[in-house]
Amino acid sequence: MAPATLSPAVAAAAAAEPFRLKVCGLTSLRDARFADQCGADYLGFILHRASPRFLAPERFFEMLPELPAQKKVAVMVEPAEELLDEVLAAGFDFFQVHFRHTVELARLRHWSAALRADRLWLAPKLPPAEDVPEAWFPLCAAVVLDTFSPDKFGGTGEVGDWQKFARHRARHPGQQWILAGGLGPQNIADAVWASGARFVDVNSGVETAPGIKDLAKLERFTAELARARAALV
Numbered sequence: 001m002a003p004a005t006l007s008p009a010v011a012a013a014a015a016a017e018p019f020r021l022k023v024c025g026l027t028s029l030r031d032a033r034f035a036d037q038c039g040a041d042y043l044g045f046i047l048h049r050a051s052p053r054f055l056a057p058e059r060f061f062e063m064l065p066e067l068p069a070q071k072k073v074a075v076m077v078e079p080a081e082e083l084l085d086e087v088l089a090a091g092f093d094f095f096q097v098h099f100r101h102t103v104e105l106a107r108l109r110h111w112s113a114a115l116r117a118d119r120l121w122l123a124p125k126l127p128p129a130e131d132v133p134e135a136w137f138p139l140c141a142a143v144v145l146d147t148f149s150p151d152k153f154g155g156t157g158e159v160g161d162w163q164k165f166a167r168h169r170a171r172h173p174g175q176q177w178i179l180a181g182g183l184g185p186q187n188i189a190d191a192v193w194a195s196g197a198r199f200v201d202v203n204s205g206v207e208t209a210p211g212i213k214d215l216a217k218l219e220r221f222t223a224e225l226a227r228a229r230a231a232l233v
């Protein structure tokens, strides 16, 4: 696929930015260690009970001493007070909160105050016609743009709107943007070119079954990502 609509100025700025990778949906030490060996900067654990990749906070806490040193991300959906207390005590470095885009600003402010804005990644369930409101930016360290699904919060395995991602990055270059949704070894190079993303999140695209990583696919994914990065320099 040809490089998409990035202007030369945005493309140059993007090329100077460091690349970051989050491997999400980890449920075992084996997979977390392999993700680390593959160069993941962030390890994601899904604490949403309805997810087939659910990991209980207490299980995470047990695994923590044996996990690699990489940053750990707690992935939650509209967390209630009890879960906030649990994750704050469990030893996570960052908190990725998925939510309906119609959730009141006061609730976002509450998550931001409880978890700290510099550790909070907002992951809105954003319908195709909606853009991310600027009022959210001071509340978080990053915005995760994941594929919209009317009935799921994440882990759809569906590819998102890479042009929309590029547009958000171009309009708000001071904001950290994370590209998620349907990424895998077969499309990560195209995704990087088309979206301009410098921070990507891979989940179901490198699994044999929900919550179980396909190590060969994950290795291929990181090799493809490295190739895409090298091509930008």
Ligand SMILES: O=C(O)c1ccccc1N[C@@H]1O[C@H](COP(=O)(O)O)[C@@H](O)[C@H]1O
Pocket: 024, 025, 044, 046, 048, 051, 052, 053, 075, 076, 077, 098, 144, 146, 153, 154, 155, 156, 157, 158, 180, 181, 182, 183, 201, 202, 203, 204, 205
């Ligand atoms: O994976 C899940 O089951 C999940 C459930 C609830 C919220 C988020 C979830 N996963 C996140 O979804 C994105 C993209 O996933 P995929 O690559 O399309 O499978 C990623 O950020 C996961 O953390």
